[in-house]
Amino acid sequence: MILVVVSASAVIFTVANNSFTSWTSNFSNLFGTSANQLNEKVVIEQVTFNVSGSNPGANLYVRNDGQALASVSSVYVTNVTSGYAYVTSNIISNPEAISQGSFEIIPVSFTPISGAAYLFTVATTLGNTVTVNEKA
Amino acid sequence: MKKPRSNCEKFKLRRRRGISTIIGTLIFLLILLVAFYTIVTIFGYYNDYTQAIAKSSQEQQANSETSVSINSFEFGSLPSNITTVGSLNAPGNTFDRKLFSDLGLWWYFYANGTSINYVTSPDGSNWSTPIFVNSSTVNGYNFGVWESGNTIYYVLAPNGTTSFSWSYGMLNSSGFVSWSIPPTAVATTNNVDSFASIVADTSGNVWVALNTNSGTVSDIEIWEYSSGSWSQSNFISPVASGTVPILVPLGSGVCLIYGEGNVTSQVYVTSTNGASWSSPVSPPSDYSLLSSSATSIGNTLYFVGLASGNYGSASGTVNTWSFTNGDSSISSETLLNGNITSWNTAISEVDSRTLIAFYGTNQTLYMQYNLGGAWYPSEALSEGNYDGLTSSFSGGGVIWWGGTLSSTLGFLSVPILTTVNNSPFAVHLISLYVYDPATQALVHFDTNSTAQGVSGSFDYWIGAGEVMSVPFLPFAWSTNQNYLITVATDQGVLTSETLGSPS
Numbered sequence: 001m002i003l004v005v006v007s008a009s010a011v012i013f014t015v016a017n018n019s020f021t022s023w024t025s026n027f028s029n030l031f032g033t034s035a036n037q038l039n040e041k042v043v044i045e046q047v048t049f050n051v052s053g054s055n056p057g058a059n060l061y062v063r064n065d066g067q068a069l070a071s072v073s074s075v076y077v078t079n080v081t082s083g084y085a086y087v088t089s090n091i092i093s094n095p096e097a098i099s100q101g102s103f104e105i106i107p108v109s110f111t112p113i114s115g116a117a118y119l120f121t122v123a124t125t126l127g128n129t130v131t132v133n134e135k136a
Numbered sequence: 137m138k139k140p141r142s143n144c145e146k147f148k149l150r151r152r153r154g155i156s157t158i159i160g161t162l163i164f165l166l167i168l169l170v171a172f173y174t175i176v177t178i179f180g181y182y183n184d185y186t187q188a189i190a191k192s193s194q195e196q197q198a199n200s201e202t203s204v205s206i207n208s209f210e211f212g213s214l215p216s217n218i219t220t221v222g223s224l225n226a227p228g229n230t231f232d233r234k235l236f237s238d239l240g241l242w243w244y245f246y247a248n249g250t251s252i253n254y255v256t257s258p259d260g261s262n263w264s265t266p267i268f269v270n271s272s273t274v275n276g277y278n279f280g281v282w283e284s285g286n287t288i289y290y291v292l293a294p295n296g297t298t299s300f301s302w303s304y305g306m307l308n309s310s311g312f313v314s315w316s317i318p319p320t321a322v323a324t325t326n327n328v329d330s331f332a333s334i335v336a337d338t339s340g341n342v343w344v345a346l347n348t349n350s351g352t353v354s355d356i357e358i359w360e361y362s363s364g365s366w367s368q369s370n371f372i373s374p375v376a377s378g379t380v381p382i383l384v385p386l387g388s389g390v391c392l393i394y395g396e397g398n399v400t401s402q403v404y405v406t407s408t409n410g411a412s413w414s415s416p417v418s419p420p421s422d423y424s425l426l427s428s429s430a431t432s433i434g435n436t437l438y439f440v441g442l443a444s445g446n447y448g449s450a451s452g453t454v455n456t457w458s459f460t461n462g463d464s465s466i467s468s469e470t471l472l473n474g475n476i477t478s479w480n481t482a483i484s485e486v487d488s489r490t491l492i493a494f495y496g497t498n499q500t501l502y503m504q505y506n507l508g509g510a511w512y513p514s515e516a517l518s519e520g521n522y523d524g525l526t527s528s529f530s531g532g533g534v535i536w537w538g539g540t541l542s543s544t545l546g547f548l549s550v551p552i553l554t555t556v557n558n559s560p561f562a563v564h565l566i567s568l569y570v571y572d573p574a575t576q577a578l579v580h581f582d583t584n585s586t587a588q589g590v591s592g593s594f595d596y597w598i599g600a601g602e603v604m605s606v607p608f609l610p611f612a613w614s615t616n617q618n619y620l621i622t623v624a625t626d627q628g629v630l631t632s633e634t635l636g637s638p639s
Contacts, residue, residue: 005156009163016167020174031181035188041195043628046569048578061580063567065628101626102584103567135573 037126041066044122045103047134049112056111058134062122063103071095071125075108080117080133087118095125112136199629203558204565206633207603209621212532212551212610213260215518220544222248227537227545228276229331229397230482231382231429233529235547236283239309240638242533242549245290247272247279252290256311259615259638260533260549264311270319280334280344283529284385288313293332293346299323300332300346300359322366325357326350331397333383335390341410343369343390345381356381356394360410370413376401380425386461387434397426400444400452405437407461419457419466422447429482431529433489435461440472440483440493451478454495456511470511472504482527482534486552487605494534496522501536503550505607507596515592515609518548532607550607555623555631557598567624568594572617579611583626613637 046061058077064070073095077087088110098104112118117135221227226248228234234245245254252269272279278293292301300322305315326348333345342361347354355373358381359366372394380397383390388409395403403423404416421443428441436458443455454473459466472493473479481495491506498521504514523538532550557563566583581594591611598604613619616639622632 002155002159005159009159013163013167013170017170020170024174024177027178027181031185035181035185038185038188038192041628043624043630045567045624045630046571046578046580046622048571049573049576051576061569063624063628065626101566103582103587105588 033126036068037128039067040070040124040126040128042070042072042098042122042124042128042130044120044130044132047120047132049134049136051112051114051136055107055109057107057109058112058118058120058136060106060108060120060122060132061103062098062106064098064100066100069097069099071097072104072106072122073125074123075106076121076123077108077110078119078121079113080119081113082116084119195627198561199627201559201561202563202625202627202629204563204598204623204625204629204631205556205558206621206623206631206635207554207556208552209554209570209619209633209635210532210549210552211259211613211619211637212549212608213547214610214612215520215546215548216261218244218257218263218535218545218547219255219266221246221253221537222250223275225249225275225277227524227535228279228526229380229426230480230524230526231333231380231425232276232280232526233283234276234279234281235526235528235533235535237528237531237533237549238283238286238307241309241311242547243283243288243307244535244545244547245269245279245281245288246545247274247276247292249273249275252279252292254313257547260547263547267312269313269315272319278328278330278332278346280332282334282336282342283307284336287336289334289336289342291332291334291344291346292319293328293330295328295330297328298326300328300344302334302342302344302361304342322359324348324359325368325371326355329354330378331380333381335383335385337385337390338387339410343383343385345383345392345394347375347379347381349377354379356392358383358392362410369408370406382425382428382430384430384432384437386432386437389461391430391432391437391459391461393425393430393437393439395423395425398424398450399447400424400442400449401447403441405459405466407437407459409461414461417459417464417466419455419469421445421452421455421469422449423455424450424452427478427480429527431483431485431491433485433491437461438483438485438491440481440495442479442481443469451476454479454481454493456483456493472511473502473514480522480525480536482525484527484532484534485530486532486607487554487603489603490552490605490607492527492532492550492607494525494527496520496525496536498522498538501525501534503607503609507604507606517550517609518546520546548610550610552605552607553621553623554603554605555598556603557600560600562597562599563629564626565596565598565623566594566626567622569620569622569624570611570613571620571622572614573620574617575614577614579613581608615639
C-alpha cells in the first residue's frame with residue numbers, strides 16, 4: 001500500500017513539476033523576449049552613399065543605444081522617389097553583436113541614383129525595425 | 137459471520153493508513169511549494185516586462201522633450217603657410233592680437249621694420265598678397281593691434297622716441313580698411329622702450345600700455361583715449377628693465393598684466409573701471425610674459441603662460457589661472473603641461489564660454505580646451521617648429537613662426553561646433569557627423585574615438601539651457617559645399633543642420 005502511494009505520488013509530482021516548468025519557460029519566453037525587445041534600441045545615425053566608384057551602395061552607421069547587445073539581421077532598401085520600388089535587401093547570415101553604446105557600419109550594395117531618395121529599413125534579430133530616408 | 141479483527145490487526149491497519157497519509161501530504165505540500173515558486177517566478181518575469189514598458193515609456197517621454205539644436209559650425213582650416221613677413225621680428229609677441237576674424241575673413245597684421253602690412257583670407261587656406269598700411273621702422277614687438285566691432289586700432293611705439301602713434305579705421309568685407317585718422321603721435325612721459333599693447337573697452341575707450349624709461353629707471357605708462365582726448369591713466373614705476381605690459385578688456389574696464397618678458401619673474405595684475413586702479417596681485421609662480429597670453433570672458437581674465445617656481449628661467453611648464461575684477465587674489469593655478477621646456481603659449485575664448493589654449497615648442501603645437509569646467513586633455517595639432525606663436529583673442533585661429541619656416545608664417549584654425557540644449561535636463565552628446573553629400577566625404581567624431589573611420593573623440597554633456605562651443609582637430613573640407621552636420625545623443629536623438637562651407 002505504501003509502495004502504491006509512493007509510486008503514485010512520484011508520478012503526480014513529476015507531472016506537476018513538468019507542467020510548472022513548462023509554464024515557467026513559456027512565460028519566460030513571452031515576457032522575457034518582450035522585455036528584451038522593449039529594451040533594445042538601435043538608431044541609424046548616418047547614411048553615406050557611394051554613387052560612383054568600385055563599390056556602389058551605401059554605408060549605414062547603426063548605433064546600439066539600448067541596454068544589451070543588439071544584432072542587425074537584415075537591411076532593406078526601397079527607392080522612395082520611384083514610388084517605394086524595391087531596390088535590394090541584405091540578409092546578414094552571421095549578425096554581429098553591437099555592444100551597448102557602440103556603432104557598426106553596415107554596407108549595402110546597390111547602384112544609387114544621384115538625387116533619388118531611399119528608404120533604409122534595418123531589422124534586428126529580436127524583430128525590431130528602424131527606418132531612415134536619405135537622398136543620394 | 138465475519139470474524140472481528142484483533143487489536144493487533146487493527147493497529148497494523150491504522151499504522152499503514154497513517155504512513156500513506158503522511159507521504160501523500162508531503163507530496164501535496166511539495167507540489168504546492170513548486171506551484172508557489174512557479175507563480176513567483178512568473179510574476180518576476182511579468183514584473184520585468186512591466187518595468188521594461190515603464191522604462192521604454194519614460195525614455196520616449198524624455199526623448200520627446202529632448203531638444204538640441206546646432207547653432208553654428210566653423211569649418212576651420214588645415215595647417216598652411218600664409219605669407220613671408222621679412223624677418224622673425226615681424227610677427228610680434230604671443231600676447232598680441234594681430235590675428236582676428238571679422239566680416240567673414242581672417243586678418244593678420246605685422247610690422248617688419250620697414251612697413252606695416254596685413255593679409256586676409258576667407259577660409260584660412262588661401263591668403264591675399266600683403267596689403268601695405270604705411271611705412272614704419274617698428275617691428276612686431278612694438279606694434280600693437282586691437283579689433284572691436286569692425287573697427288581696427290593700432291599703436292606704434294618706436295624705441296627711443298618720446299611718443300607713441302596710433303590710428304584706427306573701419307574693416308571692410310572686401311578685405312580693405314578705411315582708415316579714419318593717419319598715425320597720430322601722443323607724447324609720453326618718458327622714453328619709449330620696447331613693448332606696446334592696445335585695447336578698446338566695452339565703452340569704446342581706447343587704452344594703450346607701453347614700457348618706457350627715464351634713462352635710468354624703467355616704468356609702465358598707461359594711457360586712455362576717452363571723449364576725444366588722451367590722458368595718462370596710470371604710471372607704474374620702478375619696474376624691471378624689459379617689463380612687458382599686456383592690456384586685456386573686461387566686461388567693465390580693463391586689466392593690466394605686467395612682468396619681465398624673456399625670463400620668468402613675478403607678474404602683477406591690476407584692473408580699473410576708469411576711476412582708479414586696484415592693488416596689484418600676483419600668481420604663485422613666476423611667468424615669462426613673452427611666452428604668455430591672456431583673454432577674458434566678462435569680468436574674468438584668463439591667463440596661460442610659461443611658468444616656473446624660480447626667477448630667471450627660460451624654460452618651464454604651461455600653467456593657467458584666472459582673475460575676476462574686484463577679487464583680492466588670483467585663482468589657483470592649473471598645470472596644463474608639466475614638461476619643462478621653452479614653451480610659447482596663447483589663449484583664446486569662444487562664445488564667452490569656451491577657452492582654447494595653444495602651446496608649442498620646437499616640435500609640436502598642442503591645443504587644450506575648457507568648456508566651462510575642467511580642462512580636457514591636450515591634443516596635438518601640428519608638427520613643426522614653434523619659436524613663436526599667437527592666437528586670436530576670440531575664435532580658434534593660431535599663427536606660428538620659426539625653424540625651417542624662417543620668416544614664413546604658418547596658420548591653422550580649429551573647427552568649432554556650437555550647440556544649444558533647449559531640453560529641461562542635461563543631454564549627453566556622443567557622435568558628430570560632418571557629411572558632404574556632393575563628394576560623399578564623411579568626417580566622424582565619436583565617443584568611440586578608436587572605432588573605424590573616427591577622426592577624434594566626441595563625448596560631451598551639455599546642461600539644460602546651455603550653449604556649448606567645442607573645438608576639434610582640423611580636417612579637410614571642400615569650399616562652397618552644403619554639408620550635413622548631425623549630432624547624436626546617447627538616447628538616439630538626432631539633430632541635423634545643413635550648413636555651407638566657406639567659399
